[in-house]
Amino acid sequence: MTTNEPQDFQLPEYSGNPFIANLPPILSMAAALNALNAPPAFHERERSFPDELRVHCIQRLNNYFLPLEQHLKLETALSVLIRQGYVSRNPLDKTYFQRLQDGHDRIVHKDLLLGRQRSPSTASSMALVGCSGMGKSRTVERLLNLYPKIIYHEAPYSFYQIVWLKLDCPLQGSPKQLCISFFQAIDGLLGTNYIRDYAGSRRGLDEMIRNMFHVANLHAVGVLVIDEIQHLNQTRGVGPDVLLNFLVTLVNTIGIPVLIVGTHGAMSVLQGNFRQARRASGLGGLVWDNLKPDRTWDHFVETMWRYQWTQEFTPLTDDLRQVLYEESQGIIDVVVKLFMLAQLRAIRLRAVRRRPEHLDRELLLQVVAQDFKLIAPMINALKRGDERALAKYDDLRPLQKHVQQVFADYAPPIPVSEEPPPAETSQISPLRALVAMGIAADLAETLLARARQEGADEFDLLETALALFQAGKKKAATPKREKRSKPEVALDSVHGIVQTALAAGHSPHEVLKAAGYVRDPLQDLAG
Amino acid sequence: MLPYFPPAYPDELLYSLLARVHCHIGESSPKRTLDALFGSRSVRAGVALQGHLQALSERLPPNREMTPDRLLMQFTLYPLLTAFQPEEVRLMVRDALVSGHSDWVTVRLGLGRRWPISRRCSLDAQQGMKNIFAGRPPSLLAGRIPLVQQEAPTLFLTRIQPSQ
Numbered sequence: 001m002t003t004n005e006p007q008d009f010q011l012p013e014y015s016g017n018p019f020i021a022n023l024p025p026i027l028s029m030a031a032a033l034n035a036l037n038a039p040p041a042f043h044e045r046e047r048s049f050p051d052e053l054r055v056h057c058i059q060r061l062n063n064y065f066l067p068l069e070q071h072l073k074l075e076t077a078l079s080v081l082i083r084q085g086y087v088s089r090n091p092l093d094k095t096y097f098q099r100l101q102d103g104h105d106r107i108v109h110k111d112l113l114l115g116r117q118r119s120p121s122t123a124s125s126m127a128l129v130g131c132s133g134m135g136k137s138r139t140v141e142r143l144l145n146l147y148p149k150i151i152y153h154e155a156p157y158s159f160y161q162i163v164w165l166k167l168d169c170p171l172q173g174s175p176k177q178l179c180i181s182f183f184q185a186i187d188g189l190l191g192t193n194y195i196r197d198y199a200g201s202r203r204g205l206d207e208m209i210r211n212m213f214h215v216a217n218l219h220a221v222g223v224l225v226i227d228e229i230q231h232l233n234q235t236r237g238v239g240p241d242v243l244l245n246f247l248v249t250l251v252n253t254i255g256i257p258v259l260i261v262g263t264h265g266a267m268s269v270l271q272g273n274f275r276q277a278r279r280a281s282g283l284g285g286l287v288w289d290n291l292k293p294d295r296t297w298d299h300f301v302e303t304m305w306r307y308q309w310t311q312e313f314t315p316l317t318d319d320l321r322q323v324l325y326e327e328s329q330g331i332i333d334v335v336v337k338l339f340m341l342a343q344l345r346a347i348r349l350r351a352v353r354r355r356p357e358h359l360d361r362e363l364l365l366q367v368v369a370q371d372f373k374l375i376a377p378m379i380n381a382l383k384r385g386d387e388r389a390l391a392k393y394d395d396l397r398p399l400q401k402h403v404q405q406v407f408a409d410y411a412p413p414i415p416v417s418e419e420p421p422p423a424e425t426s427q428i429s430p431l432r433a434l435v436a437m438g439i440a441a442d443l444a445e446t447l448l449a450r451a452r453q454e455g456a457d458e459f460d461l462l463e464t465a466l467a468l469f470q471a472g473k474k475k476a477a478t479p480k481r482e483k484r485s486k487p488e489v490a491l492d493s494v495h496g497i498v499q500t501a502l503a504a505g506h507s508p509h510e511v512l513k514a515a516g517y518v519r520d521p522l523q524d525l526a527g
Numbered sequence: 528m529l530p531y532f533p534p535a536y537p538d539e540l541l542y543s544l545l546a547r548v549h550c551h552i553g554e555s556s557p558k559r560t561l562d563a564l565f566g567s568r569s570v571r572a573g574v575a576l577q578g579h580l581q582a583l584s585e586r587l588p589p590n591r592e593m594t595p596d597r598l599l600m601q602f603t604l605y606p607l608l609t610a611f612q613p614e615e616v617r618l619m620v621r622d623a624l625v626s627g628h629s630d631w632v633t634v635r636l637g638l639g640r641r642w643p644i645s646r647r648c649s650l651d652a653q654q655g656m657k658n659i660f661a662g663r664p665p666s667l668l669a670g671r672i673p674l675v676q677q678e679a680p681t682l683f684l685t686r687i688q689p690s691q
Contacts, residue, residue: 100551107553156534158588192530197559214553218531 019086019161019220022151026083032075035146036067036139042307051347054309055410061340066303068296070288071139074128077286078143078259081126082163082222085257088122089220091157095119096220099255103214112210113253121255125247127229127270128261130288132378132395133333136261137227141166144225150189159219160190166225169262173235175246176205178226179212186215209246213254221256229262232269240269265391290382291330300332301325304339310346310357323361327368329382334375337403341367344410371406375399430462439469529563532588541602542574570627575604575638578629595625608636 014020027035040060049057089096098119106114130136144164151161165185170177183194198211216224226247232240250256260270270285291297301324305316314320328335342359345367349355372379381389434444444465451464489496494517501511512518533547549560558568565582577583580595587593599605599621609617620636623629 100553103553104550107555154588154590157531158529158591159531190530211553218552 013087014083016092017086017090018092018153019089019222020083022153022161023083023147023163023222026079027075027146029072032072033067036065036071036075036142038063038065038142039303040064040307046309047311047313049309051351054347055344055407057309058340058343059407061304061307061336064304064307064336065135065138065142066300068300070286071135071143074139074286075143075146077126078140078223081124081257081259082147085123085222085255086220088120088255089217091153091220096157099217103217107210107214110206110210112206112213112249119255121252123251123255123257125251125258125260127266127285128259128288129264129267129270129285131290131331131382131390132263133331133399134288134290135332136263136288140225140227140259140261144223147222161222162186162189162219163222164225165189165221165223166227169226169228169231169243171231171234173232173240173243175243176208178243178246179205179208182212182224183215186219190219213250213256216250216256217254223257223259224250225259225261227261229260229269230265233265244269263391263395264387267391291332293325293330297325297330301335304336308343308359310343310359311350312356312358314359319361320359320364323364327364327372327379329379331379331382334372334379334399337399338364338367338372341371341403341406344407348410371402372399374402430465433462434465434469437466443469528588529586532591535602539602540574540604541577541598542572544602545572575608576624576629576632577603578624578632579627580625582627596621599624608638612636 040063042057042060046054046057089099091097102114102119106112128136128140144166147163149163151163153159153161165182167178167181167185170181180195180199183199187193187195194211194215198208198215203211232243235243247258247260251258260266262270291300298321301321302316308314324335324338328338342364345363346355346357346359349363350357375393378390378393378395381387381393430448431441431444434447435441439447447465447468448461450468451461454464489499491497491500492515494512497511497515497517498508501508509518513520529548531548531552533544533551535544545560545564548564549557552560552563554560554563557572561570561572562568564570564586565579566586567579567582570579570582577598580598584593584595584598603624605620605624609620612620616635620629620632623632
C-alpha cells in the first residue's frame with residue numbers, strides 16, 4: 001500500500017487510554033539518542049583562556065553524557081514498562097474505577113489480597129544491576145526526565161497522574177520507611193498531606209502499606225524506581241525478603257511497575273529471592289558490567305578525548321588508549337575523572353614548571369598513583385575478575401568526593417611578576433606557607449631544600465617539608481653541619497686516610513701502618 | 528484543591544458523589560473525608576440537601592465549574608423541594624445552603640425526619656449498577672424522588688438511611 005499521507009502509527013490500546021495518550025510519543029532510536037546526548041559546551045578558543053577559567057571548563061565534563069547501546073536498550077525497556085503497566089488501568093473504562101473500589105475494600109477489610117481476580121495486572125518489574133560508576137542512576141534519571149513527572153487529567157476523573165517516582169531504598173530495608181518516603185515524595189509533588197493522614201506514629205505497618213498501595217493506584221503511578229537496592233544487604237533482623245515481597249505484591253496485586261536499580265552488591269539479594277529473580281527477568285534484567293575494550297569503548301573514549309582544554313591538543317594514541325583502559329577497567333565514571341584530573345594536572349604543571357600542556361602516559365599514571373588510591377581495591381578486583389571482592393568495594397562515591405576536593409583545592413601559583421625566574425616562583429608559595437605556620441624563615445628554607453633533595457614533587461613539597469619538620473628540628477638541621485665539616489678533612493690526616501681507605505675497600509689499620517701512624521708491636525719487641 | 532475528584536453521573540446526588548470520593552481516596556474515616564471536602568469536621572453530609580456549598584466548591588477542581596449554585600441546582604433536591612415556596616424563602620434557603628448554618632432549612636421546608644428519600648426503584652438500581660460496571664453513567668436522581676414513576680411502579684425500602 002503506497003500513500004503519500006502521513007501514516008498513523010498509533011496503537012489502539014495506547015491511544016484509547018488517557019494515561020498513555022498523554023505521555024510523550026514513543027521515541028525512535030535517533031530521537032532517543034538526541035534526547036539523551038549531553039556533550040559539554042566546547043569551543044576551540046577556550047584552550048587559550050587563562051588557567052583559572054579552564055579549570056572551570058574542565059568541570060563541564062562532570063555532566064558529560066554519551067548515550068551508548070546499553071542506554072538505548074534501557075530507554076526501550078522503560079518505555080515498554082511504563083506503557084504496559086497502564087494497559088490494565090484505563091480511566092475511560094471500568095478498570096481504573098474497579099481498582100479504586102478494590103483498594104477501598106482492601107483498606108476497609110484489612111486484607112491486601114482482595115480483588116486480585118477482578119483486576120488483573122499487566123505490570124511487570126525490571127532490575128538494573130551494574131558496576132558503580134557506569135551511570136546507572138544518572139541514566140535512569142535522564143530517561144525518566146524525558147517523561148513529565150505529573151500529568152493533570154481534567155475529565156472524566158480530575159486528578160494528578162504521577163508518571164514516575166524515584167525513591168532510594170531505605171537504609172535498613174524497612175518497608176515502613178519506604179512508605180514514608182513514598183508519601184513524602186507525593187506530598188512534595190502534589191501538595192497533599194498524606195504524611196499526616198497515613199504515616200502518623202500510631203499507624204501500623206500493614207495499614208501504611210495498604211494506604212500506600214491505594215495512593216499509588218489512585219494517582220496511577222507509572223513506574224516506581226527504587227535506587228540503591230544494595231542497601232538491602234545491610235538489613236538487620238527481618239532480612240531483605242520483607243521489602244522484596246512488598247515490591248512483588250506492588251507489581252502483582254496492585255499493578256504498579258517497579259524498576260530496581262543497584263550495584264553488584266544487590267545481585268545476591270535478588271538471586272536469593274526466587275520470585276523476585278523471576279519477576280526481575282520478566283522484562284529482562286539488565287546488567288551493566290564494566291565496558292570491554294571493544295568498539296563501544298573506543299567510541300566513548302574517542303568522543304570524550306575531543307574535550308581537551310589544554311593549550312595543545314594531544315591526539316589519542318594506542319598507548320594512551322591502553323593506559324586509559326588499564327587504569328579505569330572500562331568504568332565510565334573513572335575514565336572521565338581520570339581525563340579531567342590529567343588535564344588539571346597538565347595545566348598546573350605548565351604553570352609551575354613550564355611543562356608543555358600535553359597529555360601523555362606518565363601524566364596519566366601520575367594521576368592514577370596520586371588520586372586513585374581510594375578506588376584501587378575496586379580496580380584491582382575488576383582486573384582479577386573477582387566478583388566477590390567487587391561486590392564489597394563497589395562504591396565510587398569516595399572518588400567523586402575526592403575529585404571535587406582536588407578541584408576545590410586548586411590554587412593557581414601566585415604570579416608575583418614576570419621578572420623572577422620560574423624556579424623561584426614555585427618556591428614562593430610553600431616558603432610563605434611555612435612561615436605563616438610559625439616556622440622561622442631560615443628553618444623553612446632548610447626544610448624545603450631537604451624536601452627537594454628527597455625528590456619531592458612540586459605539589460608534595462609542602463607536605464614533605466612539614467613531615468620533615470614533624471620528624472624533628474635536629475634532623476632537619478643536620479645537613480648544615482655535614483656541609484661545614486666535610487671540606488675540613490685533610491687527605492693526609494688520620495681521618496682522611498681512614499676515609500679513603502674505607503672508600504677503596506682496604507683495611508684502615510693496614511693503610512695507617514703503611515703511612516707510619518701505627519707501629520707494629522712486633523718490631524718494638526725486636527728493636 | 529482536592530488531589531482527586533471522580534466524574535459525576537447525570538442526575539446524581541451530591542451525597543452519592545461525595546460518598547464515591549470517600550471510597551476512591553481510600554479513606555476509612557468519614558471525619559477525615561469531611562475535613563478534606565469542606566475543611567471542617569463538623570459538617571454534616573445530607574442526602575436531599577447539602578450545606579457549606581461555598582466551602583466545597585472552593586476545593587473542587589476549577590475546570591469542572593462546580594459553582595455553589597450549580598451544585599445546588601444540579602446535585603441536590605433543592606429545585607424540587609423549593610418549587611412551591613415563595614421567592615423569599617427560596618433565596619433564604621439558597622443562601623443558607625451555600626454559606627453554611629443550614630440547620631433550620633429542613634424544618635422551614637416542611638421536611639420531617641422520616642422523609643422517604645431512601646425509596647428507590649429496584650429496576651433502576653439494578654440498571655444503575657450494571658451501567659457503572661460497564662463504565663457507563665447510571666441515571667440516579669429520578670429514582671430517588673417519591674412522586675416520579677419509573678417503568679417499575681413498586682418502590683422498596685433500601686437499607687441506606689438518610690443522615691439525620
